[in-house]
Amino acid sequence: MDAWELRTKIEKINDIPTIPPVLKNLLRLIENPATSFTEIGNFILKDPALTSKILRVINSPVYGFPGRISTVSQALILIGLDTVKGLLIGVSVFEFIKETMSGLWEHSIGCAITAKIVSRKKSLDYLEEISIAALLHDIGKVVLGLKFPEKYRKAVAYAEKNELFISDAEKRYFSVDHALVGAWIAQRWSFPRSLVEIIEYHHKPHLSRNLPVHTAIVHLSDILIRAKGFGFAGDNFVPPIEPAVLEKLDFSEPDIREILDEMEEALQYTEDILLLDL
Numbered sequence: 001m002d003a004w005e006l007r008t009k010i011e012k013i014n015d016i017p018t019i020p021p022v023l024k025n026l027l028r029l030i031e032n033p034a035t036s037f038t039e040i041g042n043f044i045l046k047d048p049a050l051t052s053k054i055l056r057v058i059n060s061p062v063y064g065f066p067g068r069i070s071t072v073s074q075a076l077i078l079i080g081l082d083t084v085k086g087l088l089i090g091v092s093v094f095e096f097i098k099e100t101m102s103g104l105w106e107h108s109i110g111c112a113i114t115a116k117i118v119s120r121k122k123s124l125d126y127l128e129e130i131s132i133a134a135l136l137h138d139i140g141k142v143v144l145g146l147k148f149p150e151k152y153r154k155a156v157a158y159a160e161k162n163e164l165f166i167s168d169a170e171k172r173y174f175s176v177d178h179a180l181v182g183a184w185i186a187q188r189w190s191f192p193r194s195l196v197e198i199i200e201y202h203h204k205p206h207l208s209r210n211l212p213v214h215t216a217i218v219h220l221s222d223i224l225i226r227a228k229g230f231g232f233a234g235d236n237f238v239p240p241i242e243p244a245v246l247e248k249l250d251f252s253e254p255d256i257r258e259i260l261d262e263m264e265e266a267l268q269y270t271e272d273i274l275l276l277d278l
Contacts, residue, residue, distance in 0.1 A: 003176055009147060010181055011188045016146055022047065023092055030085050033190040037076050040084060044072045053091040054084070061266040062112045062131055079128050082192055086132035089139065089189070097145040100153050103232025104142070108135050109270060110230040110263075114221035117262045122217070122249060133198035134218045138233060140182030140199070141166070144174065156234060166234035167203060179203050206244045216245045224259065230267055 001009075014024050029035055029043055044051050051072060058075050059065055069075050076084055094105040115134035124130075145152045151173055159169035167177040174181075183200035198215045201208040202222060208215035219242055225231065226238045251259075 001175070006174060006176065006181075007184050010143055010184055013143060013147060013185065013188075019096075019146070026088060026092055027189070030088065031189045035081075035085075037073075037081055040081065040088075041072050041076055044084075044088070050088075050091070054087055057087055057091060057109075060109075060113075061269050062109065062116065062135070063128075064116065082195070083128040083132045085189070086136055086191070086195070090135050093139075093142050093146070097142045100145045100149065100156060101141060101232065101234050104138060104234070105231070107225060107231030107233045108138055110225040110228070110267060111135065111137060111218070111221045113266050113270065114225050114259070114263055115217055117259055117266065118217045118221055118224075118249070121251070121255060121259055122213070124213075129192065129194050129198075130214050130217055133195050133202075133214065134221050136182070136186070136195070137199055137202045137218055137222060138178060138182065139185060140178030140180070141234060143181055143185050144170065144178060148174075159234065160236060163236070165239060177203075203239075203242075205242055205248070212248060216242075216248045220245055220249065220251075224256075224263065228260070228263060228267070 013019075014027050026043065029039065044054060054072065054075065055069060057063070058069050058079065063079060065078065069078065090105075090108065094108065097104055112131050112135040115130050119130055141152075144155075155169040155173040156166065158164070158172065159166045162169075167179070170177040179200055179202060183196050186196045186199050194211055194214070197208055197211055198218050201215050202218045205212065205215040205219040222233070223239060223241050226233055226235070246256075
């Protein structure tokens with residue numbers, strides 16, 4: 001199967017027979033660029049469990065509104081439509097890869113929390129797109145696991161047996177890795193080009209032309225949360241930080257130690273988010 005044929009199959013994710021009707025409706029809603037605040041809000045409100053999941057994440061250390069957001073309409077106003085769309089994807093689809101890669105949701109939440117801490121360290125205004133990119137950076141793993149469950153389980157097992165990074169095993173079985181697949185599906189769902197680029201290059205931040213700092217932040221956050229052993233991203237060892245990243249972010253060793261200390265504190269408050277019945 002060449003990359004074009006694979007992409008065509010990936011983009012037909014709505015056709016997977018085992019996906020519940022509510023998720024199929026959500027994916028159709030999200031991939032429509034004309035979808036409004038009202039339509040998203042009404043969709044969430046029809047599902048009390050989904051409403052609860054969204055509000056719990058928004059009131060978590062990921063976004064820094066502890067206990068302050070009580071309604072979906074508030075969430076939409078404060079963090080924006082694209083971020084809420086990303087959250088909907090996160091809390092709705094990660095459950096489908098639990099059997100193949102348990103711990104990926106925890107890893108993704110931890111990455112989003114870390115990205116916020118790193119963004120603050122860089123004295124950036126906290127940009128929601130960095131957080132949602134960090135939350136969804138591994139969405140390609142979920143999509144591959146949904147579309148090709150048996151084949152993806154073999155890739156995960158092959159990576160473990162041969163002590164490879166999951167990206168290398170993915171290339172062996174699919175010819176591409178989850179980063180590119182994630183970019184394809186983010187594009188299919190009509191997410192902003194900035195989000196697509198960060199997802200595509202989160203393992204190769206030096207290739208990001210338009211958002212090198214944002215992409216470097218997600219790359220660093222991904223590796224730091226792995227180093228903390230929080231969640232599971234499919235690899236049994238921690239990849240090295242891309243050499244240009246620390247230079248791009250201008251971080252010293254003491255800066256990294258401070259970030260790790262802040263992570264320790266923030267991650268202690270994530271238990272509620274991780275109890276989302278995922």
